[in-house]
Amino acid sequence: MTTWELFTNGFSVLMDPYTFMMVVFAIIVGTIFGALPGVSATMAVALGLPFTYSMQPIPAIVFLVAVYCSSITGGSITAILFKIPGVPSSAPTTFDGYPMAQRGEAGKALGIALGSSAIGGLVSALAMLTLSPQLTQAALSFSPSDIFAITFMGLSILTCLDSKNILRTLISGLLGLLLACVGQDPMYAVQRLTFGSGELIAGLEMIPVLIGIFAVTEVLKQTKKRDKLSAEEGTASVNTKMPSFKEWWGIKWLLARCSVIGTIIGILPGAGATIASFLCYSSETKLSKYPEKFGTGIIDGIAASETANNAATGGAMVPLLSLGIPGGNAAAVMMSALVLKGVQLGPLLLVNQPQYLSATFASMVVTNILMVVVAIGIAKIFAQILAVPYSYLGPIIIMLAIIGSYATNMSIADVKIMAIAGVIGLIISACHFNSAALILGLVLGVICEGNFSRAYTISRANLVNMFARPVAGTLMAVSFVLLIWPIVSQLFKKSEK
Amino acid sequence: MFELICNVLLWLGLLYSYFFNVLEAPIPDRTARNPYTLKPDVWPKAIIILLLICIAINIFNIIRKNKNNPEFSLDALLSIRARMCMGIALILAASFVLEPFGYMVTCVLVLFLYGLLLGQTHVIRLAFMSIILTLVLYVVFSVLLSVNLPRGTIPELRNFSLYIESIVASVKSAIM
Numbered sequence: 001m002t003t004w005e006l007f008t009n010g011f012s013v014l015m016d017p018y019t020f021m022m023v024v025f026a027i028i029v030g031t032i033f034g035a036l037p038g039v040s041a042t043m044a045v046a047l048g049l050p051f052t053y054s055m056q057p058i059p060a061i062v063f064l065v066a067v068y069c070s071s072i073t074g075g076s077i078t079a080i081l082f083k084i085p086g087v088p089s090s091a092p093t094t095f096d097g098y099p100m101a102q103r104g105e106a107g108k109a110l111g112i113a114l115g116s117s118a119i120g121g122l123v124s125a126l127a128m129l130t131l132s133p134q135l136t137q138a139a140l141s142f143s144p145s146d147i148f149a150i151t152f153m154g155l156s157i158l159t160c161l162d163s164k165n166i167l168r169t170l171i172s173g174l175l176g177l178l179l180a181c182v183g184q185d186p187m188y189a190v191q192r193l194t195f196g197s198g199e200l201i202a203g204l205e206m207i208p209v210l211i212g213i214f215a216v217t218e219v220l221k222q223t224k225k226r227d228k229l230s231a232e233e234g235t236a237s238v239n240t241k242m243p244s245f246k247e248w249w250g251i252k253w254l255l256a257r258c259s260v261i262g263t264i265i266g267i268l269p270g271a272g273a274t275i276a277s278f279l280c281y282s283s284e285t286k287l288s289k290y291p292e293k294f295g296t297g298i299i300d301g302i303a304a305s306e307t308a309n310n311a312a313t314g315g316a317m318v319p320l321l322s323l324g325i326p327g328g329n330a331a332a333v334m335m336s337a338l339v340l341k342g343v344q345l346g347p348l349l350l351v352n353q354p355q356y357l358s359a360t361f362a363s364m365v366v367t368n369i370l371m372v373v374v375a376i377g378i379a380k381i382f383a384q385i386l387a388v389p390y391s392y393l394g395p396i397i398i399m400l401a402i403i404g405s406y407a408t409n410m411s412i413a414d415v416k417i418m419a420i421a422g423v424i425g426l427i428i429s430a431c432h433f434n435s436a437a438l439i440l441g442l443v444l445g446v447i448c449e450g451n452f453s454r455a456y457t458i459s460r461a462n463l464v465n466m467f468a469r470p471v472a473g474t475l476m477a478v479s480f481v482l483l484i485w486p487i488v489s490q491l492f493k494k495s496e497k
Numbered sequence: 498m499f500e501l502i503c504n505v506l507l508w509l510g511l512l513y514s515y516f517f518n519v520l521e522a523p524i525p526d527r528t529a530r531n532p533y534t535l536k537p538d539v540w541p542k543a544i545i546i547l548l549l550i551c552i553a554i555n556i557f558n559i560i561r562k563n564k565n566n567p568e569f570s571l572d573a574l575l576s577i578r579a580r581m582c583m584g585i586a587l588i589l590a591a592s593f594v595l596e597p598f599g600y601m602v603t604c605v606l607v608l609f610l611y612g613l614l615l616g617q618t619h620v621i622r623l624a625f626m627s628i629i630l631t632l633v634l635y636v637v638f639s640v641l642l643s644v645n646l647p648r649g650t651i652p653e654l655r656n657f658s659l660y661i662e663s664i665v666a667s668v669k670s671a672i673m
Binding site for chain 1: 499500503504514518519520521522523524525528532533534535537538540541544545547548551552554555558580581583584585588589591592593595596600603604607608609611612614615616617623626627630634637638642643644645646647
């Protein structure tokens with residue numbers, strides 16, 4: 001079947017009113033699930049599974065793909081409005097989204113998040129349809145040293161996050177990397193840094209730490225400020241003004257770059273939306289003409305993170321459909337549902353059941369377009385919550401944080417971790433450390449160490465051989481330059497003075 | 498001063514961890530004998546060494562910058578607001594009582610007490626809203642999303658949670 005036939009077949013499938021209604025329903029469900037803290041994209045797809053039991057295979061795949069894409073987008077809504085990343089991949093969105101919401105530009109921030117999510121999703125859907133077999137082969141040739149180099153490149157943002165406090169930002173990032181070591185080591189399951197606590201053996205769960213450091217810390221800071229503010233006062237004025245065409249045009253190259261990088265990262269097995277959003281945020285900070293503005297509330301930061309994480313959703317579908325290898329947890333849940341429906345995932349899918357590939361493509365395209373309309377409606381309702389007096393909103397955020405942490409694994413230990421992370425976040429802020437850097441280290445630490453260990457063993461403990469591969473070598477060289485350049489340039493400035 | 502104390506405590510804590518907590522179980526024999534594997538303690542130890550160096554420089558910088566600063570004293574610690582300390586205590590307490598008290602009681606208490614802490618003066622309205630919001634959150638997460646929220650381990654409070662849940666369930670079955 002040609003690409004054009006796949007393209008037209010996919011849309012003819014969606015012309016069926018029942019299937020189309022399923023997509024709309026899935027977008028609403030997925031966006032709300034994604035927006036709720038503690039309900040990850042994987043959990044959203046898992047929660048969507050019961051709806052598909054009575055469906056035919058095509059509506060089922062269309063439904064699950066729509067839930068998956070919209071849940072990633074939904075995560076940005078609470079990240080922007082309440083500093084609670086609904087999904088881990090929305091964590092970088094809080095860096096610029098929340099300051100914008102605090103300035104009363106919630107509408108613009110949400111508009112950028114939803115629009116750039118749609119663009120990232122559409123580009124990756126096109127890549128999935130046209131380049132599936134080639135991209136998969138390329139991604140499978142990536143070795144652990146290449147993946148380590150990619151994650152290390154993500155970490156190279158550390159010296160750029162706060163140019164006035166490079167040392168403190170580095171300490172924060174290293175603390176994040178150390179926290180990622182808590183629990184069993186990724187290769188041999190040897191316990192480390194648990195201090196005898198059985199609850200830490202499995203390591204620190206990402207969502208409770210994210211919720212604690214971002215949301216709980218913010219409520220605690222507001223608690224201090226409330227001495228001077230009225231209890232009946234809302235958090236911010238709600239302005240639902242959307243971004244202008246000029247603003248979109250200004251970030252066109254950023255959208256293009258992040259769509260491509262996000263798609264490629266999504267294809268890599270074991271990587272995914274979280275690493276894609278951090279890496280793109282990092283690379284755009286470096287490429288920007290005004291890197292110092294990142295983290296203060298600019299549209300570039302939101303667009304980089306949201307374009308990349310949605311582009312990764314399409315990327316993750318590539319190895320799933322072409323090779324039967326799930327690119328991430330959500331794709332693994334989807335895979336189990338599709339196998340139950342009799343779908344033969346793998347190289348034979350395109351030969352025996354091409355309609356599933358075309359249905360997935362069409363679903364992704366329609367979801368990413370409709371999602372903007374549906375999610376703006378949902379976001380506007382969520383945005384009105386900002387006008388609620390803080391004496392009600394603050395405690396609700398605390399309870400959402402508690403339930404969100406608990407719901408991840410139904411574990412009370414996660415709630416305690418969240419509460420402690422909230423207090424640590426406050427101390428970090430008081431000591432002028434950087435919570436974004438800490439989260440960056442924590443998120444990338446596990447992937448970094450696991451791949452470094454594997455690459456070390458494969459190269460027979462030879463670091464030169466380890467980075468002799470063109471991809472790994474080039475990326476490591478670039479990363480070191482990016483990491484050291486801000487420090488060197490500051491030293492130059494000091495010596496000039 | 499608070500920053501300096503935190504940095505010193507962090508440095509000492511890391512030093513202690515370097516010697517006593519990096520490895521808490523023996524490395525398997527086969528791994529220990531294999532010269533081509535990265536031992537489980539290498540990565541965290543490398544990070545701790547880097548941290549010890551960076552934090553030591555940071556401590557030196559803090560002392561140097563505040564050498565002639567009259568406000569750099571322990572008095573500054575007393576300026577930490579009591580309200581914030583109560584907030585921290587409330588959140589930590591909530592995380593610890595969630596298991597024995599269960600979701601229902603913990604949620605009502607957190608919403609009510611934190612509301613008071615944030616300056617809400619309409620006590621009756623706050624109490625009413627706390628109960629309503631507890632039920633709304635219960636319906637969203639437990640009924641709609643099938644999250645099994647904790648019911649509590651204290652028998653009386655567990656029975657109370659079950660009683661409320663049975664009311665919600667009967668309302669749900671009446672609607673469906």
